[in-house]
Amino acid sequence: MEKTITALREREIPFAEGVSAERLTTFGSGGRVRCVISPRSVKELRFALKVLSDRRVPSRVIGGGSNVLLPDQGYNGALLSLACFDLLQARGCEVSVGSGVKMPLFAARMAQTGLCGAEFLCGIPGVMGGGVITNAGAFGGMLSDLLTEVTFLSAEGEVVRLPASCLTFGYHSAVLPRGATVLSMKMRLAQGDSVSIKARMREMMNKRLSSQPHERSAGSVFRKTGNTSAAIYIEQTGLKGKRIGGALLSAKHCNFIVNEGSATTQEYYALAELVRERVAALCGVRLDYEVERICSPTKS
Ligand SMILES: Cc1cc2nc3c(=O)[nH]c(=O)nc-3n(C[C@H](O)[C@H](O)[C@H](O)COP(=O)(O)OP(=O)(O)OC[C@H]3O[C@@H](n4cnc5c(N)ncnc54)[C@H](O)[C@@H]3O)c2cc1C
Structure with a gap:
């Protein structure tokens, strides 16, 4: 691990050592994580993954940590956070969004823009990349209903764009090529009216707050x-x-x-x-x- 840390430091890739798992998951259990790496670009992510793989350091991508639990004895490897992959761009009804964007924030921004279809994401406390992997859904909606394209970094370090129709999604599950790191996605929403979209979101949040x-x-x-x-x-x-x-x-x-x-x-x-x-x-x-x-x- 020391050599990995040195390589990250030399490249000035942001990382933190000995991070408490309490800060990384919504449940808040678990010991310390040896290293959390926060690449700011695909180049940094590719480099970090290569160094980790060359040195055989175990690693995982972590999103909002809302569907995972970390071990009490700590994680003696590296977690990669894509929080910096936070692009969010709408062109008409086509939306591009980075893996690090929080799902509730995405839903709120869509409502503000007057685009409907993403309301159900308003109370799901993860990020878009984690949402793709778990095919996040609620109130009859699923992320896969909106997706048109998913861009990921393959295990070989290639940036791959795949139409969502080429991927298999199930109930709270998605099948992506092994070792794929989701970078961003494209979605198609529908034109709507901000006021009624926000009203639907409020209704969903109220239902959640009263039942969970x-x-x-x-x-x-x-x-x-x-x-x-x-x-x-x-x-x-x-x-x-x-x-x-x-x-x-x-x-x-x-x-x-x-x-x-x-x-x-x-x-x-x-x-x-x-x-x-x-x-x-x-x-x-x-x-x-x-x-x-x-x-x-x-x-x-
Ligand atoms: C209070 C509460 C309410 C919830 N309600 C719902 C709900 O209504 N509907 C629902 O579907 N879920 C719900 N969940 C579960 C959870 O929020 C979802 O599963 C969410 O989509 C997980 O996203 P995350 O970013 O937190 O992923 P994480 O928990 O961080 O990771 C989940 C998996 O995805 C992988 N991963 C994360 N990001 C990437 C990436 N960029 N590339 C490759 N792999 C990645 C991780 O390695 C892990 O295997 C709820 C959770 C909580 C705490």
Whole structure:
């Protein structure tokens, strides 16, 4: 890792060492991350990825950290943040947006411009790049409905533009070539009226605020099973309000585990596994995780 740090320093690529995972994920658990790199351009990103790969330093891209949990023992590798990839440009109904733009900010900017279709993104606390990978969706809308093109950096370091129709999207999932880092995307929205777009967004936010907990969380713990929301099964376990350490199964929405302040990732999973076992025993259903667990690399 030291040689990687030296190479980044020589190229003046921004990075921070020993970053607390608490600042990197919405749930706020986990130990320190050895290095967080924040490239400002494709050139810097390509260089950073090459150095990391040459030195066999484990690395991952992190967006808003709203669908991932980091290990309690820390992450002995590098996380890449594309927060600086924040281009946002509208030409008529065609919109280009960088991976680092926050989804709620994007929705607000579209509303301001009088473009409709992106309202559902207003309460999803990630960034656009993470949104593509998880095919973020709510209130019947999905990011893939809007996408016309995705630009990514391939594992070989090539900038590739693919029509969205060439990619496979599913419920909260997307299949991109292995090792692809999403840089930006193009979308097609529709002309609308700012006032009614904003009214729809307010309505969506109110629904969210009244049905979801306000404490720190990583969103839904489990995915739907067929068309049935995981909460329907979890309700039957009677575990609502169950606490393990600082992790609490929300009484407001039982498919959310919230952080009461000092929860560890281990506590989160201990609680989630208890829920899973009870659901399996009572309903004969095996719940799949929505939240992604980032594991600690074994070497760096
Ligand atoms: C309170 C709350 C409410 C939520 N509500 C919803 C909801 O209504 N609908 C919904 O769909 N989700 C919801 N989520 C989950 C989460 O916000 C989404 O999954 C979101 O799209 C994740 O984006 P992110 O930027 O935080 O990604 P991260 O969690 O940072 O990363 C997710 C995955 O994408 C990868 N990744 C991130 N950026 C890139 C990139 N540029 N290139 C390649 N890989 C990348 C990461 O390595 C990781 O594998 C909610 C979460 C919270 C905390």
